[in-house]
Amino acid sequence: MSTATPPARSAATPRSTALAAAALTGALLLTGCGATASSGRGGDAGATAADLHAQLPERIRSSGVLRIGSDLTYAPIGFKGEGDKPDGLDVDLANALGAVLGVQVQFSDVPFDRLRLGLQADEYDLVMSGMTDNPQRRDGTDDEARKVNDGLDFVDYFVTGTSIVVAKGNPQRVAGLNDLCGRTAAVQRETVQATLLERQAEACQKGGRKLTVTETETDDQALALVAQGRAAVDLNDAPVAAHAVQHGRAGGQFQVVGEQLQVAPYGIAFEKEDTVLRDTVAKALDRLIRNGQYDEVLAKWGLTGGAVQSAVVNGSF
Structure with missing residues (x-):
């Protein structure tokens, strides 16, 4: 469970100019690829x-229940x-999707590195946890294109990038x-930040100066290590970094440095064979986009800069 003090429900996290600009760029790219809920795989969005x-x-x-796996520490x-209840952007969107689909939403709090395994073990129906849609996760491959798992499908719903957080x-x-x-x-x-640091560590090694990744x-x-001076930086998603700067987390105060990196969409994750659920959720998300919910x-959480224009299946590249 998170050691951070959660924000008041009425307080939205202001987005930075960099987040808005980067997210807009990503959203424009996202609408040009993949399959939307109103065409191709998605079927009838109406x-x-x-x-x-x-x-x-x-x-x-x-069952009347949509089971969702999520790492509720982000x-x-x-x-x-409040009351140890799930909250946040993903939670509000999931509840809105449940209402449109006519089912209750049930969250399981799962460590991020176990979410895919739990999904493929049928512990929940989908994952909604700020998970970036990228080719490696879709194909189940590592950086050398070696097959390491069965891969996932995604319905993309938000665009953001990576920020560098320092004390x-x-x-x-x-x-x-x-x-x-x-x-x-x-x-x-x-x-995705762990993968980015692995690549940077290789570049540092070639230059003769070691980057230690914890x-x-x-x-x-990770933020606590930065606050304690045991790490120079933590890399995380831009909205999470902005929240840490505004509210303080993990016993420290922080700031963001440098430019936002590797802009990409968050995706709701599904097992590859669960195409019926994937496409129905895509249609439900398109309905929420069209009716303004x-x-x-997004406005409640100060994250409108990351909005997408339509639900897209496997839209990242």
Whole structure:
């Protein structure tokens, strides 16, 4: 469970100009690829709520529950708020999707590095946890294109990038990735940021200066290492970095340095064979985008800069 103090439900996290600009660029790219809910795999985006419920897999219609795996330690995307209840952008969007689909939403709090395994073990129906849609996760491959798992499908719903977070005052004078050579970086394991740091470590090694990467189970643990001076930086998603700067987390105060990196969409993750659920959720998300509920949820969290224009299946590249 997160050690961070969650924000008040009425407080939205302001987005930075960099986040808005980067997200806009990503959103424009995203609309040009993949399959939307209104064309191709998605089918009829104009379906009524009753139609959408009828299109759900029988196991979900009969139970009346959509089970969602999420790492609830990642404010403001997903975290535990008042009364230890799930809260955040993903939680609000999931509840809105459940209402459109005519089912209850049930969250399982799962460490991020176990989410894919739990999904493929049928512990939940989908994953909604600020998970970046990228070719490696879709294909189940590593950086050398070796097959390591069965891969996932995604319905993309938000665009963001990676920020470099340092202790307030930037005591180790980090301005970008190249400044990490000879230093220690902390990062949550199994994230796109962990992969980015692995690549940077290889570049540093070639230059003769070692980058030490410390992987943690949660982002709060990585931030704590930065606050304690045991790591120079933590890399995390831009909305999460902005939240850490504004509210403080993991016992420290922070700031963001450098430019936002590797802009890409968050995707709701599904097992490859679960195409019926994937496409029905895509249609439901398109419905929320069209009726304005999607924009209302993003505005609540100060994250409208990351809005997408339509639900896209496997839209990243």
